[in-house]
Amino acid sequence: MTQSVDTTAERRSWITTTRLCILISLFSISACSTTDNVESSLKTSTFGNENPVGPVDRTILDDMTGVVTQLFEPIDTTLQVNYANNDPLLQYFIDQLVDSGYGIQRVSADQGANYVSYTRDLSKADGTNMINYRVSIGAVEIARDYSVPRKNIVAPASVYQLSGTRESVNIVDKPSGRKIVNDPSLSQAQYFASLELDEQAPVISLITPQLVDQVSARSANGPSLQALNSSKIEVNNLFYGGSSTFSSLLDDYQRVHRQVIVFGNDSMVLGDTNKSLIDQLVESEFRNGDIISLVGCSNGATSLEIGNEGLALGRAKRVTEALMNRGIAREYVLDEGCWAPVSAGDAFPSRGVVLELWRESA
Amino acid sequence: MSTVRMFTPHAATLLIALALSACTTPGAKVGVSTDALTPRITSEPSVLADTDAVERARLQLVATNLIATLVQIPEMRPSTATLQVSTPQTVFGHALLRALEDAGFGMQLVSADQGTNYVSYSKRLSETESGEVTDYTLAVGKIQLSREYVVNGDAVYPSSLMNISGTDSIADISLADDIFIEQGGDGSAFISGAIGNGAANSDLQIITLDVNDFDELPQDKRTRQDLVFAEARQRFFEKDAERSAPNLDQFDKFRRTVLIFDDSTTQMMGASNKLAVRLLVRQFSDEDVMVIKACQAADGADNASMTRAIRVKEELAGLGVPTQASYIAPCARTSYRHASDNSPTPVELIHYRPN
Numbered sequence: 001m002t003q004s005v006d007t008t009a010e011r012r013s014w015i016t017t018t019r020l021c022i023l024i025s026l027f028s029i030s031a032c033s034t035t036d037n038v039e040s041s042l043k044t045s046t047f048g049n050e051n052p053v054g055p056v057d058r059t060i061l062d063d064m065t066g067v068v069t070q071l072f073e074p075i076d077t078t079l080q081v082n083y084a085n086n087d088p089l090l091q092y093f094i095d096q097l098v099d100s101g102y103g104i105q106r107v108s109a110d111q112g113a114n115y116v117s118y119t120r121d122l123s124k125a126d127g128t129n130m131i132n133y134r135v136s137i138g139a140v141e142i143a144r145d146y147s148v149p150r151k152n153i154v155a156p157a158s159v160y161q162l163s164g165t166r167e168s169v170n171i172v173d174k175p176s177g178r179k180i181v182n183d184p185s186l187s188q189a190q191y192f193a194s195l196e197l198d199e200q201a202p203v204i205s206l207i208t209p210q211l212v213d214q215v216s217a218r219s220a221n222g223p224s225l226q227a228l229n230s231s232k233i234e235v236n237n238l239f240y241g242g243s244s245t246f247s248s249l250l251d252d253y254q255r256v257h258r259q260v261i262v263f264g265n266d267s268m269v270l271g272d273t274n275k276s277l278i279d280q281l282v283e284s285e286f287r288n289g290d291i292i293s294l295v296g297c298s299n300g301a302t303s304l305e306i307g308n309e310g311l312a313l314g315r316a317k318r319v320t321e322a323l324m325n326r327g328i329a330r331e332y333v334l335d336e337g338c339w340a341p342v343s344a345g346d347a348f349p350s351r352g353v354v355l356e357l358w359r360e361s362a
Numbered sequence: 363m364s365t366v367r368m369f370t371p372h373a374a375t376l377l378i379a380l381a382l383s384a385c386t387t388p389g390a391k392v393g394v395s396t397d398a399l400t401p402r403i404t405s406e407p408s409v410l411a412d413t414d415a416v417e418r419a420r421l422q423l424v425a426t427n428l429i430a431t432l433v434q435i436p437e438m439r440p441s442t443a444t445l446q447v448s449t450p451q452t453v454f455g456h457a458l459l460r461a462l463e464d465a466g467f468g469m470q471l472v473s474a475d476q477g478t479n480y481v482s483y484s485k486r487l488s489e490t491e492s493g494e495v496t497d498y499t500l501a502v503g504k505i506q507l508s509r510e511y512v513v514n515g516d517a518v519y520p521s522s523l524m525n526i527s528g529t530d531s532i533a534d535i536s537l538a539d540d541i542f543i544e545q546g547g548d549g550s551a552f553i554s555g556a557i558g559n560g561a562a563n564s565d566l567q568i569i570t571l572d573v574n575d576f577d578e579l580p581q582d583k584r585t586r587q588d589l590v591f592a593e594a595r596q597r598f599f600e601k602d603a604e605r606s607a608p609n610l611d612q613f614d615k616f617r618r619t620v621l622i623f624d625d626s627t628t629q630m631m632g633a634s635n636k637l638a639v640r641l642l643v644r645q646f647s648d649e650d651v652m653v654i655k656a657c658q659a660a661d662g663a664d665n666a667s668m669t670r671a672i673r674v675k676e677e678l679a680g681l682g683v684p685t686q687a688s689y690i691a692p693c694a695r696t697s698y699r700h701a702s703d704n705s706p707t708p709v710e711l712i713h714y715r716p717n
Contacts, residue, residue, distance in 0.1 A: 060413075078444040078468035080680075091402075103444035103470035106402065106463050109629035109673065110636065111441065112680045139640065200636040202617040230643055250646050330637070331644060351441055 042066055048328065051090040055152045056131070057120075060144075061089065063358045065096040066137050067142050067189075069162060070169040072114070074101035079137060080106070080112030090118065093135075114138040114217075125139040130157060138330050142162040155180045161191040191327020204232040206245065223340045227309050230317035231333050235332040237309075238295055238348065239256055246293060246334040250358050257285045257357035260349055261319060266304050267351075269316045270322060282326045283357065291358045293334040299344040300349060308339035319353045380433045388649055389429040394419045401459035413453045420518040425457035426587050428500045428507050428633045429465050430538035430594040431556070433665040435505060436531045436602070439685060440595065441676040445502055446477030458500060465591040479503045487604055495521050497597040504528040517545040523568065524556040532558045539571060540588045546578020599672045603690045608651045613714035616650070617642060621674065623707045626666050629673045634675065643681045643714055650687065652678055657693035660703030667693070670709050 010096040014060040020202040024148075053061075074097075081094055083106035092115070098104055105112060114137050123133040125147070131154075145158035156173055173179070173187040179185070206226055229235045235245040246252070259281065261274045269276075286292070296316025298308040306314065323333050348354065393415020398485070399412060410418065414461060432438050445467050449458045450575035462481065463469055465686035472478065479502050486497045492512075499508040512521040519542050526532045539554040555568030619642055621635040631639075671690040678688045 061682065075470075078470070079466075083464070094402075098471050099666050102468070103468040104403060105440075105444070105468035107466060110631055111466075111629075111673065113640075115636075139637075201634040202619045202621055204617055204638060204642055206617060219642065231640075233641060248647060331640060 006147050018040065032156050036287050047315070052202075053088050054305050055178050056146075056148055056154045057089055058092065059154050059176075060131065060133055060146055061093045063098060063144075063173075064093070064133060065100060067162075067171070068097065068135070069100050071140060071142075071162075071165055071167050072102070072137065077114060078103035078105050078112075080107045080110075080115040082107060082110065084108070087133060089120065090116075093118070112138075112268040138164075139331065143147065149180070154178060154179060154185045159186050161192045162327055163192045163324070164288060164327070165288075166191060166282070166327045191325070193321060193324035201232050203228060204231070204233040206236070225310055227313055227337065229313060229337070230320045231330060233318075237340075238336060239299065239340040239344055241347075244293065244334075245336055247267055248292065249334065250293065252361055253291060253358035254361050256290075256359045257355075258280070259355050260352050261355060262349065262352040263315055265351060266302055266311065268311065268318050270318055275322065278322050281357065282328065285357055286328065289360060289361065291332050291334060292323060292328065293358060295336050295338050295348065295354045295358045297338040297344065297348045297353065299338065299342065299348060300350045303339055308341060309337065312321070312337035312339035315351075315353050319355065335353060377452055387602060394422055394640050398422065398569055399453065399456045399610055401447075401450065401456060401462050401463055401469075402433075403447065403459070403463065405456060405459075406449060408450060408498075409451065409453060410456055410691050416516050418457070420513065420516075421454050421457040422455060422587065423518055423545075424511055425454070425461040426541060426590050427520070427524075428458070428509070429461040430590050431507055431526070431535060432462075432502065432505070433465050433591060433594050434498070434535045434598045435526070435529050435698065436598075436685065437529055438502060438505060439598075439679065440466035440468075442685075443479060443502075444470055446470050446472045446475075446480045448472060448474070452485070454498065455624050458483055461587065461591075464588055466595070473504070512546070514550070517547065518542070519545075519547070519550070519552040519573065520554065521552060523553060526556055527559045530558070532556055534598075536594075536597055538594055538613070540652075541585055541590060543571060543577045544579045544584045545573070545617045546575050547573030596668065596672060599675065599690065600668070602685060608653075608689055610651075610653070610714060612716060613651055614717045615712055616715045617713040619711050621709045621711060623670055623709065626707045629669065631673065631677060639674070639677050639711070640681060642711060643678060645682055646683055646709070646713065647715070649716045651714040652683055652688040653691050653712045653714060654678075654688060655691045655712070657691070667709075669705075670707065674711060 020337060020345075030155060079102050080095060081090065081104060083222055099114075107115070110117075116135070116137050118133065118135045121134075123130045125130070129148040130142065131146045131148065133146070134141060136142075141161075141163045143158065143161040147155045147157040156179075160169070160171055162169070169189045171187045173181045173184070175181050177185055185325060223239060225240065226234050226236050233245070236242055238244070259277065261270075263269070263274075263276060264271075281292075294316055296314070296319070298311035298314045298315065300308075302308055302311055304311055313335075315335055320330075320333050320335045324330060343350060364707075395415070396407065396418070398409040399418055430615065431707045433440055437443075445462060447459055447462075447469055448471070450459055451563055459469070459481070461471050472480070475482070482501045484497075484499045485498075488495050488497060488510075495510045497508060497510045499506065501507075505526075507524060507526055509524045510522035511518050520539060524537055526535070536554055537554055537556060542552065549572070551570045553568065554571050582715070619638050621631065621638060623635075624630065642652075642709070654671045654674050657667040668690070675685070675688050677692060679685055
């Protein structure tokens with residue numbers, strides 16, 4: 001009996017020890033395998049967040065890809081994307097762009113002329129989930145609202161809003177198992193000014209020696225010689241003659257159209273007639289790649305505190321905004337001014353903006 | 363005492379010792395994950411999965427060495443060059459494409475060999491009197507790099523000079539060969555240097571690098587691939603600045619703007635700065651010069667400001683300003699800024715025109 005107890009105790013001890021050994025061995029082996037998998041410090045940032053992109057977002061991003069391919073030629077275009085951004089939606093979008101033939105450059109910050117970013121805002125309207133997508137590629141923005149009436153079903157809820165381009169795009173909203181089209185009139189693009197009107201943009205100063213000499217030679221009481229235009233670029237007062245601040249930019253261009261927009265006295269209000277003239281210019285005359293130069297003028301007495309300078313450049317800015325609202329990128333609008341308390345004679349109108357359309361020489 | 367009782371402690375000790383000793387030998391092995399070698403643009407996951415992690419690490423080193431050389435060739439500046447690639451079918455192909463991506467090249471997926479910068483590569487094993495050597499070749503358009511490497515245990519070392527053809531601009535290239543020393547070695551040595559178009563060039567320095575066991579660095583202390591590329595690119599820009607310093611007496615200042623970076627470390631320019639650069643570049647003509655003044659350090663060794671200057675130079679290049687037409691000015695001391703100041707940081711950009 002005693003022997004039996006002793007044997008049982010020994011067995012228990014043996015079993016316990018064996019278990020312990022097995023555990024230690026397993027632990028050691030697993031530790032070994034962990035060490036085996038130590039990754040080299042040469043490993044770069046990981047990517048490929050495996051979170052799946054839902055059908056709603058896939059449908060919207062496929063739509064966006066269709067518009068992007070009409071705005072940028074895939075074979076000739078390289079898009080930049082931040083390599084640290086592992087956002088699955090962006091990854092999915094980039095995959096679609098790669099499949100479309102675009103070159104993709106992974107950058108460390110926001111380098112490049114065609115840097116890609118997007119925002120996705122969720123909201124509710126009348127109890128329906130809404131998604132607003134805004135994709136930016138360089139200076140071009142593409143935005144649209146979508147509603148999500150049912151799970152995994154999406155419906156366009158606005159027209160496409162494009163800014164920074166006047167390229168015409170063909171919007172085809174084809175109904176599918178994941179997409180319904182409630183309002184066919186939304187299948188179009190409208191051109192808008194960018195919502196980011198870069199008020200914080202750095203000033204670009206003119207610093208030519210001639211200008212410095214002129215400034216020192218002129219009386220301080222006369223009209224100023226230069227001021228900032230709507231892009232915060234310092235421009236010359238064309239009242240004094242001389243060439244346009246942007247003349248070198250137009251070396252390879254020829255003027256194809258000219259018109260004058262007349263403003264009311266001491267006014268920067270465009271009015272319906274002028275808006276319609278601008279519409280005609282943009283719709284009928286403007287082609288992609290054209291440049292619009294405009295000179296805002298205020299020559300003569302004014303009772304406004306901003307003076308002739310403020311009035312002239314304000315008018316130029318007002319027309320610039322109107323052009324941008326119709327989808328023309330800021331880069332393609334060169335605005336300057338002409339201001340003085342006296343008439344400029346035949347050279348410039350007293351209260352108007354001279355618009356000239358320039359096209360690259362064949 | 364029973365036999366079982368006597369045996370038990372010895373068995374336990376033996377098993378523990380066995381387990382621990384088993385742990386030490388393979389524990390020295392290193393490797394990289396399949397993720398680290400997977401190009402984002404296209405890949406064949408099964409190819410990588412079937413390969414040993416150590417072999418992947420060796421190939422990553424070889425790819426790093428080749429691409430760090432490529433980014434210093436003026437025609438192959440990552441900020442402006444877009445390369446055409448096909449889906450890789452080998453581990454070396456994966457390592458190369460991933461390295462090209464991480465170096466900042468634009469990558470375009472093509473079905474065949476379309477494009478002027480089509481990427482092709484090869485790996486050839488040779489049995490020589492010195493043992494087995496592997497010759498790795500990378501070709502991008504007309505530019506070709508090739509070098510032999512030899513495997514020694516878990517490590518890989520160069521066994522020939524880097525042969526660069528298809529470009530005349532190799533005098534300033536500095537090879538990233540230190541990454542091989544970090545693996546450690548048994549007192550051996552390898553040759554370091556480059557030759558152009560298969561011929562020796564007196565401008566190029568050829569040296570021998572020793573590798574000893576005390577050179578071995580722990581994995582987490584070795585130079586990361588992205589840092590290797592960043593250093594190589596920075597070296598290129600520094601050399602380029604020395605090479606292309608314009609005589610500003612022959613130019614007049616035309617325009618000037620000041621870009622503000624949010625802090626002293628960021629590379630993000632932001633939409634406003636990018637717009638200002640776009641507007642400034644709009645009036646850039648062939649003979650013009652852009653001067654970038656970013657460095658405000660008294661001793662001229664401000665790496666952070668050099669990085670910002672390079673960032674602006676890359677932005678200019680992305681907008682079509684040739685590398686040789688933009689110039690990073692030497693440091694100019696400012697008295698108002700302390701080295702630890704992390705407030706918004708200015709970079710002055712001046713547009714010059716011939717007088």
